[in-house]
Amino acid sequence: xxxQYLAANRFGLGRRFDDPAIGNPKTWLSRHLADxxxxxxxxxxxxxxxxxxxxxxxxxxxxQAMRRTAAETPMSEEEKGMDPExxxxxxxxxxxxxxxxxxARLTAAIATPTPFPERLVxxxxxxxxxxxxxxxxxxxxxxxxxEAIRPHIMGKFSDLLIAAVKHPAMLLYLDxxxxxxxxxxxxxxxxxxGSRRSPGLNENLAREILELHTLGVRTGYTxxxxxxxxxxxxxxxxxxxxxxxxxxLMPADAEPGATVFIAPLxxxxxxxxxxxxYDAAGAAQAEAILRDLAVHPATARHIATxxxxxxxxxxxxxxxxxxxxxxxxxxxxxxxSLYRALIASPEPWVAAPTMFKSPWDWTVSMLRAxxxxxxxxxxxxxxxxxxxxxxxxxxxxxxxxxxxVATWAGSAGLMQRVELASRIAGRIGxxxxxxxxxxxxxxxxxxxxxxxxxxxxxxxxxGIAMLFASPTFLRR
Amino acid sequence: xxxxxxxxILSGITFAAAGTLxxxxxxxxxxPRRLVFIIQRGAADGLATVAPTGDPAFAAAxxxxxxxxxxxAKLDTMFTLHPALATTAGLYSCQQAHFAQAVAxxxxxxxxxxxxxxxxxxxxRPYGRSDGWVGRLLTLLPTAERDAIAIAPAxxxxxxxxxxxxxxxxxxxxxxxxxxxARLSVLYAEDPLLHPLWDxxxxxxxxxGDIGGNNGRNGADLGKLAASxxxxxxxxxxxxxETGGWDTHSGQRGRLNAQLRGxxxxxxxxxSGLGPAWNDTLxxxxxxxxxxxxxxxxxxxxxxxxxxxxxxGGNLALxxxxxxxxxxxxxxxxxxxxxxxxxxxxxSVIAAAVAHHYxxxxxxxxxxxxxDD
Numbered sequence: 110x111x112x113q114y115l116a117a118n119r120f121g122l123g124r125r126f127d128d129p130a131i132g133n134p135k136t137w138l139s140r141h142l143a144d145x146x147x148x149x150x151x152x153x154x155x156x157x158x159x160x161x162x163x164x165x166x167x168x169x170x171x172x173q174a175m176r177r178t179a180a181e182t183p184m185s186e187e188e189k190g191m192d193p194e195x196x197x198x199x200x201x202x203x204x205x206x207x208x209x210x211x212x213a214r215l216t217a218a219i220a221t222p223t224p225f226p227e228r229l230v231x232x233x234x235x236x237x238x239x240x241x242x243x244x245x246x247x248x249x250x251x252x253x254x255x256e257a258i259r260p261h262i263m264g265k266f267s268d269l270l271i272a273a274v275k276h277p278a279m280l281l282y283l284d285x286x287x288x289x290x291x292x293x294x295x296x297x298x299x300x301x302x303g304s305r306r307s308p309g310l311n312e313n314l315a316r317e318i319l320e321l322h323t324l325g326v327r328t329g330y331t332x333x334x335x336x337x338x339x340x341x342x343x344x345x346x347x348x349x350x351x352x353x354x355x356x357x358l359m360p361a362d363a364e365p366g367a368t369v370f371i372a373p374l375x376x377x378x379x380x381x382x383x384x385x386x387y388d389a390a391g392a393a394q395a396e397a398i399l400r401d402l403a404v405h406p407a408t409a410r411h412i413a414t415x416x417x418x419x420x421x422x423x424x425x426x427x428x429x430x431x432x433x434x435x436x437x438x439x440x441x442x443x444x445x446s447l448y449r450a451l452i453a454s455p456e457p458w459v460a461a462p463t464m465f466k467s468p469w470d471w472t473v474s475m476l477r478a479x480x481x482x483x484x485x486x487x488x489x490x491x492x493x494x495x496x497x498x499x500x501x502x503x504x505x506x507x508x509x510x511x512x513x514v515a516t517w518a519g520s521a522g523l524m525q526r527v528e529l530a531s532r533i534a535g536r537i538g539x540x541x542x543x544x545x546x547x548x549x550x551x552x553x554x555x556x557x558x559x560x561x562x563x564x565x566x567x568x569x570x571x572g573i574a575m576l577f578a579s580p581t582f583l584r585r
Numbered sequence: 586x587x588x589x590x591x592x593x594i595l596s597g598i599t600f601a602a603a604g605t606l607x608x609x610x611x612x613x614x615x616x617p618r619r620l621v622f623i624i625q626r627g628a629a630d631g632l633a634t635v636a637p638t639g640d641p642a643f644a645a646a647x648x649x650x651x652x653x654x655x656x657x658a659k660l661d662t663m664f665t666l667h668p669a670l671a672t673t674a675g676l677y678s679c680q681q682a683h684f685a686q687a688v689a690x691x692x693x694x695x696x697x698x699x700x701x702x703x704x705x706x707x708x709x710r711p712y713g714r715s716d717g718w719v720g721r722l723l724t725l726l727p728t729a730e731r732d733a734i735a736i737a738p739a740x741x742x743x744x745x746x747x748x749x750x751x752x753x754x755x756x757x758x759x760x761x762x763x764x765x766x767a768r769l770s771v772l773y774a775e776d777p778l779l780h781p782l783w784d785x786x787x788x789x790x791x792x793x794g795d796i797g798g799n800n801g802r803n804g805a806d807l808g809k810l811a812a813s814x815x816x817x818x819x820x821x822x823x824x825x826x827e828t829g830g831w832d833t834h835s836g837q838r839g840r841l842n843a844q845l846r847g848x849x850x851x852x853x854x855x856x857s858g859l860g861p862a863w864n865d866t867l868x869x870x871x872x873x874x875x876x877x878x879x880x881x882x883x884x885x886x887x888x889x890x891x892x893x894x895x896x897x898g899g900n901l902a903l904x905x906x907x908x909x910x911x912x913x914x915x916x917x918x919x920x921x922x923x924x925x926x927x928x929x930x931x932x933s934v935i936a937a938a939v940a941h942h943y944x945x946x947x948x949x950x951x952x953x954x955x956x957d958d
Contacts (some may be wrong), residue, residue, distance in 0.1 A: 242830070284834050284835050287882075287883045305648070305649075306648075306649065308882050311835065311882060311883050311887075312881075313834045313887075316695075320696055326699060327694070327699070327711075332695075332921070465778070505829050506627075506697065506698075506832075508697070508698055515745075518779075518782060519740060519752045519782065520751055520753075520782045520784075521786060522752075523779070523782050523783060524786040524787075527765070527766070558772065558775075559772065562768065562772050566768070567764060571765055571768070574765055575765070575768065578769055579772065580772065580776045580779055583779070
């Protein structure tokens with residue numbers, strides 16, 4: 110067993126070069142839960158929602174204006190091969206907000222003295238995934254993790270769910286911001302005017318909350334439940350993004366980028382979901398449904414399974430899932446209690462490190478191990494993770510990144526890691542001795558073969574590359 | 586480099602031989618045949634791709650999305666191809682394209698992830714299989730035609746199976762030096778997961794050669810990349826190409842147009858990149874399910890059931906035709922009153938095309954690719 114390595118890598122984000130000894134792994138992890146800081150310094154200077162929303166509107170207007178003008182500012186070498194649309198995007202403020210937030214995320218992950226909760230932040234951001242594929246969403250994704258996820262990972266699951274669902278990034282990503290009650294006062298008025306395009310319902314967010322965020326797929330809800338939930342959610346939208354039906358109904362004092370509930374867009378009347386009737390009017394209706402979904406037994410099982418998988422294996426042990434689900438139900442979804450149950454369980458500790466680190470996990474653990482900043486001043490963090498196959502906050506689907514060995518264990522991905530390790534080793538050269546670093550980083554999981562391979566490397570740099578590409582360090 | 590390219594390829598075959606090797610009752614073709622599976626992840630709208638403009642209910646159901654079909658190529662009295670698919674229309678006119686309309690897998694719910702799992706795995710229920718239909722097809726192919734690769738960072742489910750498969754994702758990072766690669770080959774030798782992955786990575790890096798800087802940003806680049814991996818004498822013969830972005834819940838008109846234009850360029854670049862080898866190539870384009878008949882409130886369409894599959898290549902059984910047992914778009918003809926009703930199984934369309942392409946026994950292909958049916 111390699112409990113020191115598992116504590117640092119399966120639960121944490123890899124040992125930092127200056128971390129004191131872990132000692133008792135369970136005590137060490139419990140301390141992280143107590144010391145968790147929901148607002149790490151690295152995220153402090155990032156743009157707020159109003160700035161991001163304004164930047165998006167400017168980008169959209171610029172794009173329209175620039176389409177009309179042929180002349181453009183001179184292009185850099187990198188830009189020359191780009192599609193004109195991508196070039197505009199890469200120069201825009203929304204893209205800058207994204208890039209700055211990715212850099213802050215990496216800085217926070219490298220610096221954190223509480224890597225276990227930091228991993229949980231990444232876990233929950235991926236569970237409630239938004240994806241920067243949509244131009245409206247790009248600027249908001251960092252803010253989403255910092256303001257909707259971070260403050261709620263130690264509280265109740267229901268509060269985390271509601272914060273995630275109501276954040277503009279989620280409302281925009283899953284089309285809620287443009288979903289209107291078919292019988293709402295607003296839609297009725299448009300219809301009565303004889304307009305050809307009547308504003309209508311979009312089921313996307315309702316479906317994904319049921320399928321991905323709470324109950325889980327194939328847990329017995331029906332199409333009618335999805336539609337009823339979608340109707341209950343109508344009225345929730347985002348202020349200050351201009352255009353689109355219903356913008357004139359925005360409250361005058363709403364800050365751009367703020368989540369607002371607009372009653373005339375809401376579908377009137379009671380909704381029935383999973384056999385229960387919800388009579389509440391307005392925004393309270395969706396909130397009541399979300400609170401019920403958050404403590405549903407299927408949700409407990411779904412969350413327990415995903416969490417157990419993240420800390421054990423592709424097919425998590427049934428006993429662990431049962432224990433976590435029972436804890437979730439007993440506490441009404443108290444997340445800190447769930448994490449304590451996880452630490453106390455035997456299952457995450459029994460096996461050798463068998464989970465394959467994601468590109469994010471692997472890169473973060475490598476950078477934590479090095480006392481010298483291994484990335485150049487101008488390193489574009491977002492581009493680096495895109496290259497490694499795991500673009501930050503851009504999983505491409507509301508399901509987030511899959512969490513299995515086969516997801517990340519690909520031949521091209523492996524070669525890219527070796528190439529990155531090799532490049533970083535080249536920058537570090539002989540300023541770090543891999544023979545001394547290996548026992549610290551691999552701890553009780555250091556195998557004689559890896560130790561020997563590192564010792565026999567033909568250069569200090571090659572030794573560092575071998576350490577980070579070693580079979581153990583690729584896993585957690 | 587310790588391992589030569591040839592020896593690594595051979596080691597891959599040895600790995601494959603651990604599974605069951607088929608009897609070679611069918612003779613190998615004079616030139617090796619090639620197969621490309623392009624997956625459209627996100628549920629591509631078959632009703633916009635191959636639009637049933639001859640159905641009297643079409644224009645009313647599709648409202649604002651219906652009029653864009655006017656500029657598309659007329660395929661027959663019923664169907665019109667999306668105008669963004671110009672190259673594909675050209676292939677159709679010389680019998681090198683076939684469209685199967687109103688097809689679906691056995692899956693009848695509307696989750697992308699379950700649907701893709703069924704499309705790739707070829708099982709009778711989601712997560713019923715841990716290998717895929719292309720992976721199982723490889724066991725039926727002669728040795729010279731079973732070298733498979735995916736343009737993806739990891740092996741997609743469709744390609745998983747007893748035969749080792751490579752992956753390729755263009756890299757802009759500097760390459761690791763040969764000595765480090767050789768040392769890691771030793772370090773990974775006893776690792777059951779890393780050993781085959783690494784062998785495949787090393788081999789692919791050699792084959793990819795000078796196109797390493799081309800990161801497949803658009804369809805044409807991706808098509809060029811795919812062709813360059815398949816053209817060499819010891820290149821891949823079976824390829825899977827991933828495409829995403831088909832989940833058009835809102836603003837479908839512009840988004841789908843861009844998607845289909847990219848797909849069209851991908852197909853065009855593949856055809857021109859393969860040159861004469863195109864005549865022995867089959868391209869299958871398929872998606873996990875279709876989209877609703879009616880346009881939703883945000884100018885998009887929601888998750889549906891039946892969609893369209895495309896077959897392209899120089900040697901099709903039914904080139905220049907659309908095949909459909911057309912269910913009609915009236916509410917009564919639809920599935921659950923909302924979706925295009927599937928009238929043929931996508932599995933049978935794929936199996937028939939593959940059997941024809943490789944001159945294999947259709948029954949054997951069906952039971953191998955879709956063993957649970």
